Amino acid sequence: LVDRAVTQIVTPGTVVDDELLSPGSTNYVACVASADSTDSDESDDSAHHAVAAVDVSTGECLVTSAADPERALEELQRVAPAEIVVGPNARVDPAALDGDAMRTEFDPDVFASSAARSTLKKYVPRPDAVVGNDAELRAVGALLAYAEYTQGDETLDYVSRIQRYDPRDGLRLDATALRSLELFESQGPSNGPTLFDVLDDTACALGRRRLQQWLRRPLVDRERIDARLDAVDELTSRSLVREDLHDHLRDVYDVERLVARVSRGRANARDLRSLKATLDVVPDVKDALEDADCDRLLSLRDSLDELDDVRDLIGRAIASDPPMEITEGGVIEEGFDAELDDLRATEREGRQWVADLESSERERTGIDSLSVGHNQVHGYYIEVTNANLDSVPDDYTRRQTLKNSERFYTPELKRREDEIFGASERADALEYELFREVRGDVGEESERIQSVADALATIDVLTTLASVAVENDYTRPELGADGIAIDGGRHPVVERQQDSFVPNPTDLTESRLALVTGPNMSGKSTYMRQVALIVVLAQVGSFVPANAARLPVVDRVFTRVGASDDIAGGQSTFMREMSELTTILHHATENSLVLLDEVGRGTSTTDGLAIARATTEFLHDEVGATTLFATHYHELTAVADDLPGVQNLHFTVERGDRSDDESNTPNGDADSDVTFLHRVAEGASSSSYGVEVARMAGVPSSVVARSEELVADSQSGDESGANSATA
């Protein structure tokens, strides 16, 4: 009944089987294309490198472009595709990408503008109204051509929402920042928790994917951010509504993928039933939002189409607990189709007649051991043991001889058999026909269903953000401030791993550049990341882990943080460090947030200090970016005296009381001498904690004593040193 042929090519980016996809994750195949450089008529100079991506399992499709190939690469990185189709002459190099996306070669002809336009025309009436420029047209057109190719050269009707966006509408987070802030992947040796893990309390796969998208691309538009914050705010105060929504959304299936399957003609009856179960939730969700106040929630509520027609159709047509197979009957509900009902009645009556036959024949023949059976090869039979063969009536015809018995049929049994099987076969075929009709009808409504899915996804994320805020005691950030001012800020991930996390304030309003000193383990890195994460969370539209937070809208977060030494050989940490620094110094603006953790470590202290100081001055004088700069160069802290916008912060350490003979403390007995308070304070760190740690580690006491002596000596000569550095 089913035609079988190679109808689908499975590649990492175009998988659609649920078994091969993780439930709440996007799975994009992306495409990069550059506008032909000989196209001199290309007027928009800012649109030469395009990235398009489609999730074939859900139909979501994105396209964007940038003038700078690096910028396009950044967008490609955010999409985190499983597979990349690279256009001819594309000047975006996916080899520079993090992760292990497969690179696919595909027919270069599909990248031609005209070919791309005609591909795209199958999806949207006016292709040029959807894309922003020629590179985008090529990228999305070629991408869809590739997607069609993998899915058996059929138009993918469910790819109806091609979203074009401007990369400038999002907070920029390059690969380095995504990695070092551990938004999605832990940097630690053991796969530790990430920001996403902390936030992910979503009820359904739709919400989980949406949360990923939001986190990957925080906003820069204050109105949009505030709209989200309003909604989260309202939900934080309504715990019953929140619980209600969460409970209902738990029953939501992955509608995006279901609808895509429906449209591809690959959905079975169970999929349709799952779709209905999801749609049944919609009225409840609308009810829960009945008293919603804020615009965002109201518009979400209003956008929830209850889709009564679709629900009714599925409810009437599809059996409530259908089998996996759609060709063997049992998928269509009784009462939906009169002809089917007739056929099923015929079949039922016939089977009943056969079921009654055994007792009636026993009675007629007087053979108590007579039995009626059925097998695949011979059909129905009446079986009589050899001992009773004498009692067999004349109308019995021999069908099969066994060792101890014979099997017979009668003309009536034969007639009934033909009737039953004929009806059954026709009914199965009819059910399959009807099912395909229903599936087709539902598929026609895929756009409406997708927009319901869209609203449900957003409601799930907003509810989740509210729950997480309540659970973890987050606060609503105030956006639009002139500088970062955080009261009692916490690191959202680290605070969940520790019993008592010490909150710390941040004030980067007057002095926007802070030099952070203090020993290792004291909390510098955590502190810097916590500030960046609070900024990111706020621009996602989430509450933030702090008592209060007034924040600017940041255009980009830069990070230059501890890279691991490549001790195997050639590759230089310092060169990489300088490259990262270069990116920051060239691209940061006064609206950027810059995290620098140890600049200049991989070279001589003289050079390192000089570079660190020159960098500080440049960021202060030329760029004006909000900056947190952790350093072991205590000499650098003198800069704060010279530059008005530079402040010093340090992490405090408490020294235990020790008797006078401290240099004679035996090894290993000094463990309690230093306590890390993880508390930030104003001013530069001064004490020699490094020597304390050496003592704690058991370094011979004579070495510790000599170190202390040397530190004291150098501090007494410090004035001249500091002067020479600030001259």
Added chain:
Amino acid sequence: LVDRAVTQIVTPGTVVDDELLSPGSTNYVACVASADSTDSDESDDSAHHAVAAVDVSTGECLVTSAADPERALEELQRVAPAEIVVGPNARVDPAALDGDAMRTEFDPDVFASSAARSTLKKYVPRPDAVVGNDAELRAVGALLAYAEYTQGDETLDYVSRIQRYDPRDGLRLDATALRSLELFESQGPSNGPTLFDVLDDTACALGRRRLQQWLRRPLVDRERIDARLDAVDELTSRSLVREDLHDHLRDVYDVERLVARVSRGRANARDLRSLKATLDVVPDVKDALEDADCDRLLSLRDSLDELDDVRDLIGRAIASDPPMEITEGGVIEEGFDAELDDLRATEREGRQWVADLESSERERTGIDSLSVGHNQVHGYYIEVTNANLDSVPDDYTRRQTLKNSERFYTPELKRREDEIFGASERADALEYELFREVRGDVGEESERIQSVADALATIDVLTTLASVAVENDYTRPELGADGIAIDGGRHPVVERQQDSFVPNPTDLTESRLALVTGPNMSGKSTYMRQVALIVVLAQVGSFVPANAARLPVVDRVFTRVGASDDIAGGQSTFMREMSELTTILHHATENSLVLLDEVGRGTSTTDGLAIARATTEFLHDEVGATTLFATHYHELTAVADDLPGVQNLHFTVERGDRSDDESNTPNGDADSDVTFLHRVAEGASSSSYGVEVARMAGVPSSVVARSEELVADSQSGDESGANSATA
């Protein structure tokens, strides 16, 4: 025919199946035990923590002990076991071990001295003569008990070589050193080549395992080292002998594992044939060594027992290309057993008679389409098509009716059939009996075979070391010198990855402590490791990558080299750095080689410099260890002026000619300004290469210019700075 029962428990350390083991690797299960601390009669205070290890696949068994639990752990680390059985009250904590050895709990009773002694007695006549102390007795006894348990509670006869060694007989390499010198595992992100990879040109698995053992445990006894070097030396000058040996050894199977399988009664006929093929090599190997000069090669040659008896037995008994199965015949050679030959003859004749039957019966019956066949259920038959049934003779008896034909047999065919199958079955059973006898006889000789394997392994390694020396232009080191003096030294691994590796001299004779400065990428780390690897290679008995090398015999190599920053959170690099430093300062002797790569980076520069200086002074004044200390603290180099045994070395960089307006060089145009020569020179590095690298990386020119200005300022004030540090 074969009894099946649970006869073996497979654990990571006790696997014996070739499919589960990598060919040239050892696979140890180890056991740690500590002497009971209440045993006050324990006189030898230096023997409280024992480590025993057995490779169940080869029968190799080791036992050692140390007074210091750390020391015992180090030995455990060197063994690199796949599994560890920990004795009750063992004070060696395998959790501290690198790698992922499984920790197994086992019956504590087997650790009791008396129980351990009686276990060991099954393997050696006088247990107490084999072990050095009670802890060793417990460890090896319990270990063998565990090994027996996993192999089905049978005595493992092939574990006949229990080797006790004193840890003090080896060059100490702790886990940190093994790791950072990359002897067996690359530290790089991509699994790069290791020292073992460079050396491993072995011809057979025996040699590969032996090379691993040698590399894991270099020697400290000058005579033993020289004996190996003499052998390598001789082989380097005899390329034909080397090639000859290599060719012959290529035919050597993994005899150690073969013999173990023979002894366990798990070898099949192919295994015995492989054993013979290996033994056949022995006379050739002896021939190749006929003109050997040096003692080591001579004694190896003499220790090669040709084992004519074993070879002859296998040659006569085992078929030359036997099947895998040993129960279905075909494994015993014709002529080995008269009864077997008779049975096989009977079977053969019977089959021939059947084979001839078709033509004779066709002739007799005149049925041209008559055929003789055989099937599993009905045995032999004569098949006649229905059309010819009339011509069937009277002596045919019907056996089976098919659709178009009938099958028959005759009394003679039946008789022959019985005869054939009877003979065949009896022959198979007899073969199996005979095979087990032969295998048992060979098993009796396992000790002799193992000592041949032992000699072949050593010959393979010596040949390999000679080949590697010739191929890579290594030179024979001169041992027993007072300090390290290397002319044209190279890094054995890095030189193989680079087109042109720059050799460098090392002179640590007069001044035994060298401070090494220079920018990253200039070759400091490679240089320091190269010195350590040359020392290790020499003490393994290998030639070394240098033009000339005079070396002391070193007791231990210490390394404190760049650890990766743990940026995920809590754990402090600096604390770990200080712990590693502590180990060095407490345990290094004047005979040790110490590598320090950046001490004090994870703290303030003041503290770091103080600790670095105090460390230098301590190593110089108190310890007297040969030390290479790479540092970015250029201020530290002033120490050389104060301490006679400290010298400065630096890595040179060549600056390209640049015009006067160097501070205005546009970004990215300066790539060729600095060339890393990877060449070491006397004195301290002075120039500001860090700033150059910043320029190369594209840091904005104003920042580079300002950095240069700051460096110049600080250097003009350097006198005071240096003075304060050396005060």
